[in-house]
Amino acid sequence: MNAHQLLTPEALPLALAAAAGANLLLIALIVCNKIARDRREIRAGTVRTSVINDVVSLLEGDREDVVLPPPRHHDAVVALDAVLSVLEAIKGDSEAVLVTLLEQSGYIGTLAQRARSRDPVRRCASAMLLGAARSAQGAAVLFELLENDPAPEVRTIAAEALGSIGDPRSVPLIMKALAHAAPFQQLRLAGVLVAMGAAAAPFLEHALREPGEMPITLVLEALSEIGLLEDAQPVLTLLRHASPEVRGRAATLLGAAGVVDSVPDLAFASRDAFWFVRLRIAKALGALGVPDREPAYAAYFAVLQHLLLDDNWHVRRNAAAALAPAGAQGEAILRSDGSAFARAALQQLR
Amino acid sequence: MPEVVIRDSEDSAPARPFVIVADDDPVVRRLLEVTVRNAGCDVATAKNGDEALELMAGKQPVLAILDVSMPFRSGLEVARELRARGQSVPIIFLTSHTQEQDVLEGFLSGAVDYVFKPFSPRELQARIKAMLLRS
Numbered sequence: 001m002n003a004h005q006l007l008t009p010e011a012l013p014l015a016l017a018a019a020a021g022a023n024l025l026l027i028a029l030i031v032c033n034k035i036a037r038d039r040r041e042i043r044a045g046t047v048r049t050s051v052i053n054d055v056v057s058l059l060e061g062d063r064e065d066v067v068l069p070p071p072r073h074h075d076a077v078v079a080l081d082a083v084l085s086v087l088e089a090i091k092g093d094s095e096a097v098l099v100t101l102l103e104q105s106g107y108i109g110t111l112a113q114r115a116r117s118r119d120p121v122r123r124c125a126s127a128m129l130l131g132a133a134r135s136a137q138g139a140a141v142l143f144e145l146l147e148n149d150p151a152p153e154v155r156t157i158a159a160e161a162l163g164s165i166g167d168p169r170s171v172p173l174i175m176k177a178l179a180h181a182a183p184f185q186q187l188r189l190a191g192v193l194v195a196m197g198a199a200a201a202p203f204l205e206h207a208l209r210e211p212g213e214m215p216i217t218l219v220l221e222a223l224s225e226i227g228l229l230e231d232a233q234p235v236l237t238l239l240r241h242a243s244p245e246v247r248g249r250a251a252t253l254l255g256a257a258g259v260v261d262s263v264p265d266l267a268f269a270s271r272d273a274f275w276f277v278r279l280r281i282a283k284a285l286g287a288l289g290v291p292d293r294e295p296a297y298a299a300y301f302a303v304l305q306h307l308l309l310d311d312n313w314h315v316r317r318n319a320a321a322a323l324a325p326a327g328a329q330g331e332a333i334l335r336s337d338g339s340a341f342a343r344a345a346l347q348q349l350r
Numbered sequence: 351m352p353e354v355v356i357r358d359s360e361d362s363a364p365a366r367p368f369v370i371v372a373d374d375d376p377v378v379r380r381l382l383e384v385t386v387r388n389a390g391c392d393v394a395t396a397k398n399g400d401e402a403l404e405l406m407a408g409k410q411p412v413l414a415i416l417d418v419s420m421p422f423r424s425g426l427e428v429a430r431e432l433r434a435r436g437q438s439v440p441i442i443f444l445t446s447h448t449q450e451q452d453v454l455e456g457f458l459s460g461a462v463d464y465v466f467k468p469f470s471p472r473e474l475q476a477r478i479k480a481m482l483l484r485s
Binding site: 036052056059060086087089090091092094095219234 | 360375377378380381384467468469470471472473
């Protein structure tokens with residue numbers, strides 16, 4: 001039947017009726033789909049509220065145990081999300097209770113199986129959930145993924161998951177993964193090390209003494225964020241590194257870690273040709289504060305007074321900011337300088 | 351640790367201390383409510399800073415536990431508003447931020463303690479009881 005036959009006066013009512021019927025069917029499908037979706041959302045909300053109430057009662061001691069839906073049940077995703085939302089907010093004994101609940105209900109085992117899927121997206125999702133669950137059983141799977149998974153994104157997520165669990169054994173593996181990661185993944189992994197704080201600091205310091213493939217600037221930045229440094233000597237040596245980026249970050253680390261005895265070295269390094277290195281030195285001196293012993297004390301005021309005359313205004317501003325809280329001597333230097341930054345720094349003191 | 355009670359008079363039943371809790375996350379709010387009740391206190395909850403201030407205008411609490419980051423009015427702004435009104439309610443701030451500057455700002459705004467998320471309910475309970483005993 002062609003178009004001309006359809007448009008005859010006899011065939012037209014039939015064609016219109018067919019079109020109306022198709023429209024009604026489509027509308028019915030849309031309405032049924034919406035009703036089904038709304039029911040699923042209501043059910044998910046009910047399950048979520050019920051699980052959260054049960055879990056909180058368990059933590060309160062009002063219940064002996066909680067029965068979660070089986071891991072492959074259609075309510076399992078919502079139930080797991082509910083437990084993880086409570087776990088996200090707590091730590092200590094209560095955390096251990098919930099982790100045990102997830103392990104005994106089979107959720108960790110199921111996630112561990114899914115972490116071995118052929119699909120990297122599923123492996124990523126499982127790794128994220130295992131990290132959120134903070135289970136030691138799950139950590140074993142995450143170690144495997146971090147060491148052996150062929151997909152860099154899966155390894156990055158496994159590292160982040162281990163970082164959130166806080167297992168210090170993961171630090172060497174994270175640093176190894178970092179060495180072979182793309183730049184944006186390196187930043188994420190460096191963030192994981194920073195979040196691990198004191199656990200990661202010794203490994204990062206070791207990387208300063210025996211540089212491997214991990215970029216030295218990332219090591220310095222991570223240690224600066226953590227703010228811990230046991231042995232300052234390698235960092236003092238880096239103040240003379242060929243790269244100005246490294247020299248600047250070394251200065252930042254010395255300031256962040258409170259290495260007051262580095263002031264004479266910072267004073268010497270302040271003759272650097274690059275303004276952003278001198279800026280980091282001025283900021284580091286501000287972070288260190290006035291030393292309470294010589295020769296650092298004399299060097300401190302001498303170098304800041306010199307940096308007040310720097311040809312770069314960022315450096316001058318930060319030198320003034322470092323002198324402002326430095327007591328009577330700092331104030332005297334600012335008054336004798338008389339520049340706009342010095343006056344602004346004195347104004348802030350009042 | 352002894353349970354904290356406040357007696358209005360020798361003949362009346364001991365009044366439980368009244369605590370206000372404010373957090374925009376419903377799960378955290380529920381956990382805080384349970385924790386405060388387990389510490390032997392009556393509790394009212396608020397979803398944001400404005401609701402918290404409304405509750406405090408009605409009945410003076412012995413303690414307020416405030417999330418630092420909340421919609422409409424943050425915990426820090428609530429603390430400043432209370433100081434401006436002359437209400438000296440001890441405040442425990444709850445936050446996931448560990449930046450030193452945020453902590454300093456909190457103490458300057460009148461906090462007596464800081465609890466970082468994720469928090470231990472048992473530890474928070476002990477802090478509440480200790481604070482109520484001191485006051």
